[in-house]
Amino acid sequence: MANNEKQIDSATLSTHGKLTMFNEGLKSGLANGEKFTALMDQLIDTTDGEVLLAAAQKLAAFKLDSAYVTFPHQYQNADYYLIFMSRLLGMHQDEQATLNSRRKTESLYHVFKTLSDDYTFRFQVVTNANGGAYYQEQTTGENLFYVHLERRLLRFNSTAVTNLFINKLLVKGVGVDQINVVLTTLTQFGYWLRDDFGFNVDFNILDVDNAAKYELRSAQLDRSIIDKLFVSAAENDHMLRNYMHGHGAEIELRTGLVVDIFRSAANGSDRWVLTVHDPDQAVSWFDVLLHFDFMRDWYLDNIDSLEIKADPLVFA
Amino acid sequence: MEKQNQPDLENQDQPTRALTKHLQDKLDYVTTLRQAITAGDDRLIYELIDGDHYHQALLNEEPDPTRNAQVDLITDVHPAISHYLSTKLIDYLAHEYPFFYYEETQLGEFQIYFGNWWDRRRFGKLNVLKVAFEFSSEEYNKLQKTFELAAAHKRFNTDQIQKISAGSDELQKLIDAQADRDAQKETLRKKLKENGQRNSLFDSGRIKEERQQIIDQLTQLADEDEQANNAHATMKDNEAKILTLSKEDTILAYEKQAIENAFKSFENFNERNHSLYVDYLTTLIGKAQVAEDGE
Numbered sequence: 262m263a264n265n266e267k268q269i270d271s272a273t274l275s276t277h278g279k280l281t282m283f284n285e286g287l288k289s290g291l292a293n294g295e296k297f298t299a300l301m302d303q304l305i306d307t308t309d310g311e312v313l314l315a316a317a318q319k320l321a322a323f324k325l326d327s328a329y330v331t332f333p334h335q336y337q338n339a340d341y342y343l344i345f346m347s348r349l350l351g352m353h354q355d356e357q358a359t360l361n362s363r364r365k366t367e368s369l370y371h372v373f374k375t376l377s378d379d380y381t382f383r384f385q386v387v388t389n390a391n392g393g394a395y396y397q398e399q400t401t402g403e404n405l406f407y408v409h410l411e412r413r414l415l416r417f418n419s420t421a422v423t424n425l426f427i428n429k430l431l432v433k434g435v436g437v438d439q440i441n442v443v444l445t446t447l448t449q450f451g452y453w454l455r456d457d458f459g460f461n462v463d464f465n466i467l468d469v470d471n472a473a474k475y476e477l478r479s480a481q482l483d484r485s486i487i488d489k490l491f492v493s494a495a496e497n498d499h500m501l502r503n504y505m506h507g508h509g510a511e512i513e514l515r516t517g518l519v520v521d522i523f524r525s526a527a528n529g530s531d532r533w534v535l536t537v538h539d540p541d542q543a544v545s546w547f548d549v550l551l552h553f554d555f556m557r558d559w560y561l562d563n564i565d566s567l568e569i570k571a572d573p574l575v576f577a
Numbered sequence: 578m579e580k581q582n583q584p585d586l587e588n589q590d591q592p593t594r595a596l597t598k599h600l601q602d603k604l605d606y607v608t609t610l611r612q613a614i615t616a617g618d619d620r621l622i623y624e625l626i627d628g629d630h631y632h633q634a635l636l637n638e639e640p641d642p643t644r645n646a647q648v649d650l651i652t653d654v655h656p657a658i659s660h661y662l663s664t665k666l667i668d669y670l671a672h673e674y675p676f677f678y679y680e681e682t683q684l685g686e687f688q689i690y691f692g693n694w695w696d697r698r699r700f701g702k703l704n705v706l707k708v709a710f711e712f713s714s715e716e717y718n719k720l721q722k723t724f725e726l727a728a729a730h731k732r733f734n735t736d737q738i739q740k741i742s743a744g745s746d747e748l749q750k751l752i753d754a755q756a757d758r759d760a761q762k763e764t765l766r767k768k769l770k771e772n773g774q775r776n777s778l779f780d781s782g783r784i785k786e787e788r789q790q791i792i793d794q795l796t797q798l799a800d801e802d803e804q805a806n807n808a809h810a811t812m813k814d815n816e817a818k819i820l821t822l823s824k825e826d827t828i829l830a831y832e833k834q835a836i837e838n839a840f841k842s843f844e845n846f847n848e849r850n851h852s853l854y855v856d857y858l859t860t861l862i863g864k865a866q867v868a869e870d871g872e
Contacts, residue, residue: 485817488824491695495827501695510695 290330317345318410340369342384357446375439407575418576419466419569466547466569475535478570482533497555606647620861659685659705676835708854723829724843734822745815748808
């Protein structure tokens with residue numbers, strides 16, 4: 262009905278009215294373009310973090326074309342996330358992620374200096390009502406983290422991090438040091454979002470805080486899984502000890518570096534968790550996997566039981 | 578007046594005098610024990626709860642059951658005495674046997690755990706009153722066997738693990754040979770068909786026999802197929818068995834290592850266990866003397 266009435270209205274409009282409507286359409290389309298370029302100025306050049314974030318938030322959802330004005334050259338919304346990330350890293354003098362543009366189209370991607378250019382990284386915008394975007398490696402499709410600029414949250418994904426950096430890169434002979442450079446940049450991005458803008462960040466498997474509890478996805482853990490670690494640890498000159506504060510086990514991997522696996526009843530939920538303690542709070546569970554072969558083999562061989570849970574709201 | 582109220586020892590008959598003396602002895606015994614506990618004199622407590630053993634073991638004296646005339650008076654409080662004595666004894670043992678851990682499961686009853694590693698074994702009980710380990714014979718025998726086998730560079734479960742592994746290897750071969758079997762079956766089925774088409778009046782016995790042979794071979798192959806089909810489940814079972822055995826071997830290796838670290842050899846360990854009462858009481862006597870000398 263409403264549509265029909267509108268058609269009748271425009272059909273009966275005077276020529277003057279038509280021209281006015283056309284002109285107004287152009288004006289608002291151009292104004293939209295002006296607004297866009299102002300935001301682009303901010304995104305590219307501002308040195309103020311909050312201004313940068315605000316510009317990125319708006320551009321990430323910006324519709325540049327209108328009914329009367331369309332622009333043949335455009336970047337995608339995902340690219341603004343990438344520009345934002347690069348700008349923030351740049352503001353903190355982190356130059357490891359290089360922002361490249363494709364030759365013929367307006368399209369951006371990250372490559373890392375320490376990795377082969379075969380591995381390219383882009384954001385994948387979520388099109389449903391949740392919004393936000395995944396930072397995705399393009400050849401493997403692994404979503405390493407999820408970011409939502411308005412809600413100010415960032416979530417790392419244990420599965421993707423493990424798949425890409427261990428099952429792909431480490432297995433193919435990429436050095437631990439090279440992998441660490443990339444991971445450092447990604448986690449630094451998280452720290453700056455947290456420290457500069459108050460983002461709620463779940464570093465997940467990459468969390469170096471001693472207080473971090475890496476929760477296992479599976480609620481039950483068969484005793485035999487821990488038996489396996491006990492046997493292989495002994496073969497590698499490490500003793501898996503009985504956990505003194507409850508039901509579980511602990512292992513000292515080097516002086517002061519202790520991994521615990523135990524049943525935790527914190528927050529009312531009874532679950533198996535892993536913790537990593539080191540005096541400098543510099544080692545995450547993922548670092549353990551990178552540096553201790555027998556721990557990595559144990560984790561990957563029993564991944565169905567041991568996989569670390571990522572935020573189920575964004576990594577179903 | 579006063580004289581009448583006083584106990585008239587002179588007028589008591591012999592049995593009554595003996596009775597009062599007995600009762601006095603009992604009172605003295607219990608009083609001494611109470612004082613020993615108050616004073617923290619563990620050595621005296623040990624002498625009181627089993628004087629005969631104390632005198633034989635420490636003073637090389639002949640057995641004399643009269644030394645234990647009063648010990649039955651306190652059997653009902655043995656658990657509490659055991660609890661009391663455990664503090665100093667376990668301090669001592671923690672130093673001498675650093676790999677044993679104790680859990681008081683009920684008053685005065687102590688379970689021994691061997692080691693602080695994952696799934697450490699419950700190794701028996703600590704008898705505090707006798708200053709003796711009461712090892713679980715099953716666990717102890719495994720450990721003894723471990724020491725014996727070490728000379729041959731074997732672990733407790735080495736043979737069994739090898740046997741199970743060999744079984745799994747056989748099953749793997751059976752799985753790998755599936756293509757061969759399929760080819761054989763094909764050939765045999767062709768033969769069977771040919772055999773069925775042959776019809777000889779004179780040779781029927783031989784044809785029949787050949788037919789039976791082919792059928793037997795096919796049956797044999799079908800059996801192997803079935804084994805191969807079940808092989809994965811069996812191999813998984815085998816893996817679980819090997820894990821359990823490897824875990825036990827690892828635990829026993831840790832136990833052996835702990836004993837060697839503290840005692841050099843299993844023989845020394847056993848000797849120390851046998852002399853534990855004397856050794857412990859000797860240190861208590863030594864401490865008492867140091868305390869006296871210091872006064």
